[in-house]
Amino acid sequence: MEPKTVRMKTPLGQVRGFGSARSGTTTFWHQRLTSVAAIPLTIAFIVIVISLLGRNHAAAVQILGSPLVAILMLLFIVTTVYHMWIGMLEIIVDYVHDELLKYLALLANLFFCTVAALASVYAILKLSFGV
Amino acid sequence: MAETRIPVARPLSPHIQIYKFMLTFVMSGFHRVTGAVLYFGMVLVVWWLVAAASGPNAYAFVQWFMSTIIGRLVLLGFTWGLIHHGLGGVRHLVWDTLHGLGANEREWLARATLAGSISLTVIVWIAGYLIMGGAR
Numbered sequence: 345m346e347p348k349t350v351r352m353k354t355p356l357g358q359v360r361g362f363g364s365a366r367s368g369t370t371t372f373w374h375q376r377l378t379s380v381a382a383i384p385l386t387i388a389f390i391v392i393v394i395s396l397l398g399r400n401h402a403a404a405v406q407i408l409g410s411p412l413v414a415i416l417m418l419l420f421i422v423t424t425v426y427h428m429w430i431g432m433l434e435i436i437v438d439y440v441h442d443e444l445l446k447y448l449a450l451l452a453n454l455f456f457c458t459v460a461a462l463a464s465v466y467a468i469l470k471l472s473f474g475v
Numbered sequence: 476m477a478e479t480r481i482p483v484a485r486p487l488s489p490h491i492q493i494y495k496f497m498l499t500f501v502m503s504g505f506h507r508v509t510g511a512v513l514y515f516g517m518v519l520v521v522w523w524l525v526a527a528a529s530g531p532n533a534y535a536f537v538q539w540f541m542s543t544i545i546g547r548l549v550l551l552g553f554t555w556g557l558i559h560h561g562l563g564g565v566r567h568l569v570w571d572t573l574h575g576l577g578a579n580e581r582e583w584l585a586r587a588t589l590a591g592s593i594s595l596t597v598i599v600w601i602a603g604y605l606i607m608g609g610a611r
Contacts, residue, residue, distance in 0.1 A: 376571065379564045386561050390554075390599060398607035401531040408527055421520075428514045435511060463521050467528035 371430045378427035385420040392417065409471040421464040429457040502585045506563040509556040516553045554599055559592035 392413055396404050407413055432453045440446040494500050526533040540546045566584050569575045575584050
């Protein structure tokens with residue numbers, strides 16, 4: 345906490361220039377959108393994983409690389425990773441109050457989610473198109 | 476002349492240590508904790524997919540790890556966490572429509588979420604073992 349000092353600015357003057365208040369609900373709304381999308385996609389993900397249990401690599405590649413499964417997996421990954429990014433962002437801004445630590449954590453969150461999404465998408469596409 | 480205003484001790488929003496320990500409170504915490512754990516659980520999904528794309532040896536290693544006791548426990552936790560967070564999310568979506576916020580409904584929804592996540596996890600694992608038995 346910084347020591348209380350005499351401020352000449354009015355309360356309105358203190359918040360001017362920090363951007364529009366209208367954009368504040370974007371992540372809230374996107375978290376709802378991704379959660380609705382995640383319901384059928386998570387069910388699909390669980391069904392896909394169960395159907396792969398006990399199968400060898402060749403069978404797993406064949407199933408994961410088939411169009412319907414690959415498209416569902418891509419949708420599942422993109423939706424949940426975006427949902428994860430918003431969720432962790434909210435946890436960080438709730439609990440990490442040190443400015444430097446907060447920005448490092450937010451950066452780590454973005455990097456983690458980017459790597460997770462791109463690695464998964466690359467793997468699914470490689471399984472689909474062979475090579 | 477500038478007035479020096481002494482800061483007023485304004486009321487703070489209720490913080491975690493003053494909440495009464497009740498089911499809805501615990502479930503709210505569970506939702507956030509399962510979300511955070513699933514975040515790191517995504518590493519398993521990425522590992523599994525990249526291993527499948529890498530080749531038979533990498534995939535066999537993932538399968539071996541998941542067949543160990545630690546791997547099985549991690550998977551069980553992941554399954555329950557995923558289903559619990561999913562059902563908790565549905566509960567939140569219901570609340571977003573301003574339904575189910577009454578005292579009895581809150582309690583009922585909390586119990587239903589917990590009972591649902593545990594029973595669905597059991598069903599998924601039974602299905603998993605049946606499928607595994609059939610695939611060999």
